[in-house]
Amino acid sequence: MNTAFFSYLANLALALLLAPLLFGVINRVKAKVAGRHGKPLLQTYYDLAKLFRKSEVISPTTGLFFQLAPALQLVAILAALCLLPLGGNASPLAFAGDFLLAAYLLGLGRFAMIVAALETGSSFEGMGASREAAFSALAEPIFFLAISVLTSLHLDLGETHDWAFSLSLLFGGQSAGAWLSGKFELLLLPIVFFLLLLVENSRIPVDDPTTHLELTMIHEVMILDHSGPNLALILYASALKLWFFASLVAGLLVPDLGAMGFLLWIAVIFLVACAIGLVESSMARLRLKRVTTFLGGACAMAALVLIFSQMR
Amino acid sequence: MTDTTFAYHQAIALADLPVYEAEAFAEKLGSCLAQGLRLLCLTALAREAEKTSLLAVFTNDATQKLTAFCAKPLTSLPSLADSYPSVQLFERELFEDYGVKFPGHPWLKPVRQTPDNTPQRYPFFRTDGREVHEVAVGPVHAGIIEPGHFRFQCFGENVLNLEIALGYQHRGLEQCLLQAKPSARLPLLECAAGDTSIGHALAHAVLMERLTGLTVSDRSWHLRRLALELERLANHIGDLGAIAGDTGFLPTSSWNGRIRGDVLTMTAILTGNRFGRGHIAVGGVHNDLDAELCADLIHRLDFARRDALGSVKVMLTSESVLDRLRTTGTVSLKDAKALGLVGVCAKAAGVVCDARLTAPLRPGQNFIPAKCETGDVLARVLVREEEMRASFAMVEDDLCALEEGSPEERGYAPSPILPTGMLAVAQVEGFRGEIVHLAVTNEHSGFQVYKVIDPSFHNWQGLAMALRDNQISDFPLCNKSFNLSYCGYDL
CATH class of the missing domain: 3.40.1690 (name from scop)
Structure with a gap:
């Protein structure tokens, strides 16, 4: 028990340490594909260090919530991350139904940022907030649908009710065991979670993280008024959120390999970052109206897995 | 009469x-x-x-x-x-x-008066309704672009009306031209719109030649067209890259920035300046090429053509890009004609207009302008691509002609004396569209009237029309597909 606990803590520490590197990997992949050298791999760390040293400018139209929101969001995402099985180790906080808590902790963080954006009273940030709310509301049922596929699978495999409703089982390696033993339709699920990752982390084709055009942005426009340490918190929180979603993909792809499984786990997370880089290098952003179609595709894929796995 | x-x-x-x-x-x-x-x-x-x-x-x-x-x-x-x-x-x-009054004008208000700090002073169009919201963008923008103010009336993500207020760079250019020394006119006009230096300088030179009856040698004509088409190439390549960038499509966006630089380098080899400043002269040109430089430029041109066409092809074969561009920011043929649009956006809507066809600088050429029908962002992209191909061919023709000739053939006309009380017009197809310069001379060998009309003067209205019933998030893309000049409008 104790070794498992410390192993989990070690994996959590790795996540906290390595999360900002994901952005570095994405940017490097994009640069290489475009034939550029690209910024340093550790740029996000430099940015964080710079922002923490800076002072902050706070708009007089904002209130207290504007200053609290970044910290609230970071804590919420951190708490959600602690519910995930990391590196194949079950979370010490795991309980039946923890996926609901994790989903709504992410929701809480998003709510904080949306309210903070509205507090600035800027028309840009208002539009960004409304887009963020609309798309995440559409993404949420897909997340639950995909989870329910996994739950029903594990119930069929004879898991107890308690475990089958916990992230620690669903993403702990047993799911990978299931597709490795012939349930290949389950391989669609990592794709569904990858699409959700693109939506939730404001990546192309849903949002363009590199654009400077306020009118088209979603996530970036909501944080236009933040600066200094609070912006650093937001940047770090988005790195952790990316790690969270990449972990979901890794949790489905990496089988239970015992102690050294975490290496493969982390390798998969960075492969996901490379995949994001490749997607961003090879396709244009969708027009805003089409995002619903994109989400519809992810939803259809999740439903397909459910049907296939129940037909067996 | x-x-x-x-x-x-x-x-x-x-x-x-x-x-x-x-x-x-x-x-x-x-x-x-x-x-x-x-x-x-x-x-x-x-x-x-x-x-x-x-x-x-x-x-x-x-x-x-x-x-x-x-x-x-x-x-x-x-x-x-x-x-x-x-x-x-x-x-x-x-x-x-x-101060001329126009009774019956639907909304008679200044063209270049900038909205100041008190919003009441500048009458913007407003849409009433509890759910209509207003978005104001600029005059200070993200990124390095010129100042202009955009006021959107939106219903959710949909734009009901866009009003564009410019004039932040009004510097009284036309008034300056009336008072300027003759030698200062060309430099002034080269900054009428900085990215169209050749276009405006050429329009002025042509206008002076028409007023004074000067003729330019064949070789000068080639050297002028070479510069004009290189300017078009550089800007079209840059614009196509910028459009790709706005759709978030990195490959073409990254490559075109470099290829545009290659073309600007060719302009620099020809004129000593990347934007062609100081090349055009009244009665001729200031720079010439020897056979060796021509060969070098032809070599560079081959590479630039291969890269540019390849880069744009990548963009135009990507379904995600095409889907983004299609049906976005449509301007109908009827609107384009009614508003008197010119250049790329008019050709994209199906108007046959190109000063190289309607007012050729050397008569007897048979130029076929690019044309599309759909009037959307994709059509504006396709028109640019077609014009790019045509310009590559013209640049090659010019370089070959120049390589065969020799610099002695260029000739140069002395500074002319302007006749009194004459009117002349010059139309030159710049990369944005038809540039019009009009002058009336006075009895002191100067100008009584000098009017500069950049294509942007007409085309900003087209952008406002393109946004109607489109999504506000499509604005940056539409704006790039028009790529209009602020200072060319403000003068």
Whole structure:
């Protein structure tokens, strides 16, 4: 028990340490594909260090919530991350139904940022907030649908009710065991979670993280008024959120390999970052109206897995 | 009185033009527009004791003839803007600069007055409704672009109306030109719109030559066209890259930035300046190429052509890009004609217009302008791609011709003396569209009127129309697909 606990803590520490590197990997992949050298791999760390040293400018139209929101969001995402099985180790906080808590902790963080954006009273940030709310509301049922596929699978495999409703089982390696033993339709699920990752982390084709055009942005426009340490918190929180979603993909792809499984786990997370880089290098952003179609595709894929796995 | 028509390349004495009273002038304007003539310019000739005399110049693109007539000094003229929207900006300009009143104009307000700190002072169009929200963008923008203010009336993500308020860079260029020393005119016009240095300088040189009867040698003509088409290439390549960038499509966006630089380097080899400043001269050009440089440029051109066409092909074969561009920011043929749009956005809507066809600088050429039908962002991309191909071919022709000839053939004309009381017009197809310069000379060998009309002057209205019933998040993409000049409009 104790070794498992410390192993989990070690994996959590790795996540906290390595999360900002994901952005570095994405940017490097994009640069290489475009034939550029690209910024340093550790740029996000430099940015964080710079922002923490800076002072902050706070708009007089904002209130207290504007200053609290970044910290609230970071804590919420951190708490959600602690519910995930990391590196194949079950979370010490795991309980039946923890996926609901994790989903709504992410929701809480998003709510904080949306309210903070509205507090600035800027028309840009208002539009960004409304887009963020609309798309995440559409993404949420897909997340639950995909989870329910996994739950029903594990119930069929004879898991107890308690475990089958916990992230620690669903993403702990047993799911990978299931597709490795012939349930290949389950391989669609990592794709569904990858699409959700693109939506939730404001990546192309849903949002363009590199654009400077306020009118088209979603996530970036909501944080236009933040600066200094609070912006650093937001940047770090988005790195952790990316790690969270990449972990979901890794949790489905990496089988239970015992102690050294975490290496493969982390390798998969960075492969996901490379995949994001490749997607961003090879396709244009969708027009805003089409995002619903994109989400519809992810939803259809999740439903397909459910049907296939129940037909067996 | 009969119409005074003359060939587009002729200068005509102002005294030969018919002069009408206000009512008759307005009727005459209306009948010309009803015949389908295109209004090139409506401007003030002179101002005396609160009254302003006017000059109107129309072109018939099919016959390549111009029609011009004047109005006696007046203070007020019935507006035609309601029936012929292409007149509305000219009327507002006369109202702003000379106080001429236009009863019947739907919204007579200044063209270049900038909205100041008190919003009440600048009358923006407003849409009422509890769920309508207003978005104000600029004049300070993200990124390095020029200042301009955009006011959107939105219903959710949909744009009901876009109003564009410019004028932040108004510097009185036309007034400067009237007072400037002859040697200062070209440098001034090269910064009328900094990315169209060659276009505006060439329009001025052509105008001076038409007024004074100078002729330029064949070799000079090649050297001029070479610079003009290189300018078009650099800008079209840059614009296509910027459009790709706005859709978030990295490959073309990254490559085109570099390829545009290659073309600018070719301009620098030709002229000593990446934007071609100081190349064009009245009566000729200042720079020439020897056979060795021509060979070098042909070599560079081959690489630039291969890279540019390949890069754009990658963009145009990517379904995600095409889906983003198709049906976005559509301008209908009817609107394009009514508003008098010119250049890329007019060709994309199906208008046949190109000064290289309708007013060729060297008669006898048979130029076929690019054309598309759909009027959306994709059409503007395709028009640019087609123009790019044509320009590559023309640049190659010019370089080959120059390689065979020798610099002695260039010749150079001395600085000319301007005749008195003459009117001439120059139309040059810059990369954005038709640049019009119009001048009337005075008795001191200077100008009484010098009018500069950048294609942006007309085309900003097209952008406002393109946004109607589109999504506000499509604005940056539409804006890039028009890529209009702010300072060319502000003057």
